[in-house]
Amino acid sequence: MPTPAFLDKLNATASPNARLRWVCDHPFGRDRVARYELGNGLTVLLLVDRSAPVVSYATWYRVGSRHEKPGKTGLAHFFEHLMFNETEHLAAGEFDRKLEESGAESNAATWLDWTYYYEALPSERVGLAIQIEADRMAHLVLRQPQIDSEREVVSNERRMRVDDDPDGTANEMLYKLAYTTHSYHWPTIGWMEDIAAYPPADCEAFYRAYYAPNNATVVIVGDIKPQSVLAKLQLAYGEIPPSVVPAEDIVPEPPQLEPRTLTVLKPTTNEKIFVGYMGPSLGDHDHTPLNVLAEVMSGGRASRLYTTLVTEREVASEPRCWAATFRDPGIFEITATAREGHTAREIEQLIVSEIDKLSSELISEEELERAKARLELNQVQSLETANGKAEQIGFYETVLGDPSAAFARLDATRKVKREDIRRVARRYLVERARNTVYLLPEVTHA
Secondary structure, eight states, rough: OOOOOHHHHTTTOOOOOGOOOEEEEEEETTTTEEEETTTSEEEEEHHHHHHSSSEEEEESSSSSSOOOTTTTTTTHHHHHHTTTSOOOOOTTHHHHHHHHTTOOOOEEOOOSSSSSEEEEEEOOHHHHHHHHHHHHHBBBBOOHHHHHHHHHHHHHHHIIIIIIIIIHHHHHHHHHOOOSSSSSGGGTTTHHHHTTTTHHHHHHHHEEEEEEGEEEEOOOOOOOOOOHHHHHHHHHHSSOOOOOOOOEEEEEEEEOOOOEEEEEEEEEEOOOEEEEEEEOTTTTHHHHHHHHHHHHHHHHSSSHIIIIIISSOOOEEEEEEEOOSSOOOOEEEEEEEEEEEEHHHHHHHHHHHHHHHHHHHHOOHHHHHHHHHHHHHHHHHSSHHHHHHHHHHHHHHHHHOOOOOOHHHHHHHHHHHHHHHHHHHHHHGGGGGGGEEEEEEEOOOO
């Protein structure tokens, strides 16, 4: 990694905003992630991986739908689309064309707590990623034609994924039901009436507030030369000014004191059930055992829900559990689809029965070890590529402030005991904290 003498030379003629400093190294398995910071607040995380001549370049912004306000929902996701459009230096379509000509692929994602953009490209072309990402961080064009064009794209996406998709509608309603005050209440894609009304001034204000170096982390993993990369980063990002990031004003979700239910009628052939128990945040000590519990419930054909609902009773298909990986308290989701002749209520009774067993009895050591082994395998597989490593580093840095948290989670998973599974079942999977959406076939009349 670069020496202090190299950094001194790099900073000799740099402005205060562009001065680069080494902060620390983070252990990352057998490797180390080097943390640097520019004077304007940009965080840079570097991991050298010479297993292949490729680089994964990811930019994580600490902005998601949680940072929006009622009446302005969906702006974070809207910007995921706008950022692939025109800049002051790149005409519309040039961003993708330059990457494709370099043999690169790119994509982006937005969710409740974050937005990120990534490029996977040959290592000798990392300078291109640095150049174009810095350009769109500071020089995005946000005039009415660009906004109206993407507005139509996003509106159609919402119609396809939510309004015309029974599962999408039910999932959206589950979060609306579970969260009454917290900003997780609204969907990341936004409400349609808000999408239809964004003026350029709102987009400009959002961009200037959140798309700034002091609200971003650049993660670079792959076959890189750190000194060369740092010099390019300083040149590209150093003169971008920091923003005044708005202070978060999140209203905590109050304790849920009674179960809530909602019935959604849609043109679907089978009844479905969507359950959400109010659970812990990703950083909570209880999240890891609850994650193992989710694997016990629905991880593979030997899991409890698959055995009960699919193999033995033959009443349902596709049972799935998930402990939400959110910065603030999330929900523990359980979903399943009823087979023909069976109902969502029937499935619900069997799910509750399995939860009651987890709350009253210790699971077997065999179940526990199988669940932990599956989770460990999934974690290890996610770290096999440069893209996988970059995504894990960026996600945990953005949500938990620790780029190496994937390994801490792995260690914590290995230490989970049977008693921990029973304890979190008793604490979180309780009736008063349950939110249930029944998705039923809409009856049509000729």
